[in-house]
Amino acid sequence: MAFGAPSYAQDVAPEAGTDINDIVVTATRRAEPLQKVPIAISVVGGDLLRSENRAGLQSISAIVPSLNFRNTASAKDQALFIRGLGTVSTSPGVEPTVSTVIDGVVLARQGQASMDLMDIDHIEVLRGPQGTLFGKNASVGAVNIVTRAPGDAFHGFADIGYYTGGDEWRLRAGVSGPLAGDKVAFSLTGAYSHFNGNVTNVFNNKTVNGFRNAGVRGKLQFTPSEDLKITLIGDYADAKSTTPQGVVSSTTLVAYPTNVVTNFPAFASALAPVVPRADNRAINSNYSTFAKDKNRGISLQADWSLGDYTVTSITAWRGWKNDQAQDQDRLPAATTAFPQQHDIGNLDFDQYSQELRLASPKGQFIDYQVGLFFFQGDDKERYQRITTLATGASFLGVANYSVKNKSYAGFGEANLHFTDQFRATLGARLTRDKLRYSFVRTSTSPTAVAGIQTAFTAGGNTSDTGFSGRAGLQYDLAPSAMAYFTYGRGYKGPAYNVAFSMLPQDTMALKPETSNSYEVGIKSRFLDNMLRVNIAGFLDKFKNYQVNFFDTFNGSPVTRLVNAGRVSTRGVELDVDFQPTRALTLSAGGAYTKARVDNFICPAGANASCQINGRPLPYAPRWKGNVRASYELPVSDALSIRLTTDANAQSKVQYSINQTPTTEQSAFGIWNASLGLIGKDRWELNLVVKNITDKSYSTNLGTFGQGVVRFVPRDDRRYVGANFHLSY
Numbered sequence: 001m002a003f004g005a006p007s008y009a010q011d012v013a014p015e016a017g018t019d020i021n022d023i024v025v026t027a028t029r030r031a032e033p034l035q036k037v038p039i040a041i042s043v044v045g046g047d048l049l050r051s052e053n054r055a056g057l058q059s060i061s062a063i064v065p066s067l068n069f070r071n072t073a074s075a076k077d078q079a080l081f082i083r084g085l086g087t088v089s090t091s092p093g094v095e096p097t098v099s100t101v102i103d104g105v106v107l108a109r110q111g112q113a114s115m116d117l118m119d120i121d122h123i124e125v126l127r128g129p130q131g132t133l134f135g136k137n138a139s140v141g142a143v144n145i146v147t148r149a150p151g152d153a154f155h156g157f158a159d160i161g162y163y164t165g166g167d168e169w170r171l172r173a174g175v176s177g178p179l180a181g182d183k184v185a186f187s188l189t190g191a192y193s194h195f196n197g198n199v200t201n202v203f204n205n206k207t208v209n210g211f212r213n214a215g216v217r218g219k220l221q222f223t224p225s226e227d228l229k230i231t232l233i234g235d236y237a238d239a240k241s242t243t244p245q246g247v248v249s250s251t252t253l254v255a256y257p258t259n260v261v262t263n264f265p266a267f268a269s270a271l272a273p274v275v276p277r278a279d280n281r282a283i284n285s286n287y288s289t290f291a292k293d294k295n296r297g298i299s300l301q302a303d304w305s306l307g308d309y310t311v312t313s314i315t316a317w318r319g320w321k322n323d324q325a326q327d328q329d330r331l332p333a334a335t336t337a338f339p340q341q342h343d344i345g346n347l348d349f350d351q352y353s354q355e356l357r358l359a360s361p362k363g364q365f366i367d368y369q370v371g372l373f374f375f376q377g378d379d380k381e382r383y384q385r386i387t388t389l390a391t392g393a394s395f396l397g398v399a400n401y402s403v404k405n406k407s408y409a410g411f412g413e414a415n416l417h418f419t420d421q422f423r424a425t426l427g428a429r430l431t432r433d434k435l436r437y438s439f440v441r442t443s444t445s446p447t448a449v450a451g452i453q454t455a456f457t458a459g460g461n462t463s464d465t466g467f468s469g470r471a472g473l474q475y476d477l478a479p480s481a482m483a484y485f486t487y488g489r490g491y492k493g494p495a496y497n498v499a500f501s502m503l504p505q506d507t508m509a510l511k512p513e514t515s516n517s518y519e520v521g522i523k524s525r526f527l528d529n530m531l532r533v534n535i536a537g538f539l540d541k542f543k544n545y546q547v548n549f550f551d552t553f554n555g556s557p558v559t560r561l562v563n564a565g566r567v568s569t570r571g572v573e574l575d576v577d578f579q580p581t582r583a584l585t586l587s588a589g590g591a592y593t594k595a596r597v598d599n600f601i602c603p604a605g606a607n608a609s610c611q612i613n614g615r616p617l618p619y620a621p622r623w624k625g626n627v628r629a630s631y632e633l634p635v636s637d638a639l640s641i642r643l644t645t646d647a648n649a650q651s652k653v654q655y656s657i658n659q660t661p662t663t664e665q666s667a668f669g670i671w672n673a674s675l676g677l678i679g680k681d682r683w684e685l686n687l688v689v690k691n692i693t694d695k696s697y698s699t700n701l702g703t704f705g706q707g708v709v710r711f712v713p714r715d716d717r718r719y720v721g722a723n724f725h726l727s728y
Contacts, residue, residue: 025124026146029133029369030359035523038425038474038484040127040536040573042066042589046120046148051686052674053161053170053721055116055193057143062648062670064125065591065624066573071699071711073243074291074324075114076347082127082141083540084569084595084620088548089561092349092379092403093437093496099130099138102145103233105299105316106135108351108377112320113143115237115295116213119174119189121148127573128538129488129517131468132413132427135373139490139515140540150185150221151176156728163688163721166210168195170723188218197242199712200282202274203332208242208283209712227305236296243291244283245326246702246709248276253703254661257611267706270331270338279696281712287327287342294321308361315354322347328385328451340388341451351377368414375407383500387450397452399441399500406434407493413470421476428469433493435509436461439502453501462509466491481524490515495546497561505604510563511544532577539570550658551608562603567617569595583632590625597657608658615659624650642676655701662708663701670695670715684725694718
C-alpha cells in the first residue's frame, strides 16, 4: 500500500517487531478499519504527500498502481482512470467515469480535481463500482479525499520547500484549535506554489510548462450539544499553468493497422531549430499558451444523533472557472503549407448538491444506511479559433454553448450479520437524470477552413433512469484474515458531445454507460500483525462505453464522443506492508490489468480504422507497481534520521483508442530517494532526489496533422530539493 510512514520520531527505541498501524477509512460512509471493509482500497497519507512533494492527483497516480492520470494543456481535458477505465472528453455533456469526492462533496467535472490539495488527512482510492454510496459517476471507482478536522487543542504548522530543475517553491501554513471552549473549533490553511517549468520556448527564450498555484481552506466546527455537530467548510484555489499544447516529439505518423509511414519534412523545417525527438523539451511558438483555473466552494455538513441513529446532511455549492489560450499550429509563423491556429476558451461552471443520509447503529443483525441525493450543474462555455494564412487572411470561428443537468437519486445499503464471522452486503441506488444543451457556432467563412467548421446551431434534451448497486459476502477466515466476494452494477448517465467542432452527427444523445463488476479478495495479517497482505481479483464488463474516437471531417481532425460498444477489464491487485521493527517499514503494490475493447461499434462515416477489437484501452498499462522502504534511526531522544527510497514502474501503455503506434509509451521506471532529519514532535527536514536515473517519459502522447506531441511531466529529468516542516 502507499500509506506513508509516521511523520515524527518514535518515542521508544526499535524493537524486534511491531504492529502495522491500523488505517481507518470512510469508504462505506462510516469510519471503519481498512481490513474490515470488503472493497479494494489504496490509501495515501497526507504526511507522505507533504514530505515527497506530491501535491495533486497526478503525482498520486505514480504510487497507486490501479490509478492513472491523463495530462493535457488544460485542466478541462484531464482525466482519471481506475483499472484502465476512464472518460476522455472535453464535452460538458459527459460525466467522468471515476468520481472524485472531497469531504463528502462530489466534484461533477474532471477538471475540478486538478487543483493542488491542501490540508489532507488521507486519500482513499476505491476500486470497482461505488455507485451505491458515491453516486452514478463512480462506475469504475472513486477517489475519496478527506481533509483534516479541526483539533481540540491549538496547533499550527508551516512548510517551505524548494526544488531544482525549474525553480519550484512550495509554501504552506495553517492553524487549528478551539474558539469558544469545547463548542467551536476551527482550522485555516493557506498554500502557494510556483514552478517556472521544464520546457524552453526558443521563439522568445522563455521557460514554459510551469505553474503558479495559490489557495486557502477553512473549517468551522460547531458542537452545540453532544448529539449535534455542524461543520462549515470553505475553500478557494487560483491556478495558472503554462503547459503548451504538446511538445513535438515526431514529424512522422504511422497509420493503424497498415503501419504505413508518412513523413512531414516541411513541418520539421518550419519547427527549426527545435528537433523533434522522444525526449524533446523545446517548442517554437509565437503564441503564449496558458490555462487559468479558479475553484471555490462552500459546504455545510450536519451530523445529528437521534438515539443510536445518525442523520447526516451535506449541502454544497462549488464553482469553477477555466480560461485558456492554446497554440494549435505549434509554429512561430504561418507558412504556405501550415496556417496559424490560435484558440481562446472560457468556461463557467456551477454545481449545487444536497445529500441526506440516515445511518442505523452497528452491532445489530442488520445495520444500514439510506439516503436521498439531488444535484444540479450549470455550464456555460465560449470557444473561439482564429486561423491565419500566410497571405495574412484570417478566419474566425466562435462557438457558444451551455449544458444543464439535474440528477435525483435514492439509495440504501445494508449489512447482514449472519454470524460473527459471516456477513452479507446489499445496496442499491435509483437515479433519474435530465440533460439539456444548446449550441451556436458562427464562422466568418461560408465554407470549412483549416480547423474551423461552418456555422451550426443545435439543441436538445434527454432523460434516463438508471440502477446501480452492490451485493456481496464476506467471511472471517481467522481473526486476522477476511475473504469477500462482491458483485457491482455501475451506471453513468446519457451524454452529448458538445464542443467547438460539434457536427450534425453529434446532436443525438449517447446511451447511458452500464457495467457489471465482479471482485474477490482477501485481506489478511500475519507474523503477529507485522505483515499485511491484501489481494483482489476483478472482472468488469461495460456496455455502451462512452469514449472519444479521433476522426477527420471536411479535411480537419476531429474527436467524436461515441458509444464504443463493449469493453472489459480484468486483473489482479496486490498491496503488501511489512514492519519487522519500529524503525523499518517496507511496502509494495502491484496491478496486472488487461483492459481491452471487446466489440467496437464503428461510427457512421468514420475515416479512422475501426479494427480495434481485442486492442488495449487507453491509459491502461498491463503491469504497474511500486515498492517503498523507510528506515528511521534514533540519534538521540530529540533527533532521528529517516532514509526512504521508492520506485515505480509500468509496462508499455497506449494513449489513444485509435491504436496508432506513435501514441504508445514504452515501459519505464522512476526511482526516488530522500533523507529526513526529524526533531521530536516539532520539526522535520527532508532532502529529496527525484528520478535518480534521469529517465525521460511522456504522460500523454497525441497525434496532430503533421506528427506527434508529448506532454512533459514534472519529473521528466532528475532534480533535487528540500522541504522543511515546523509544528507548534
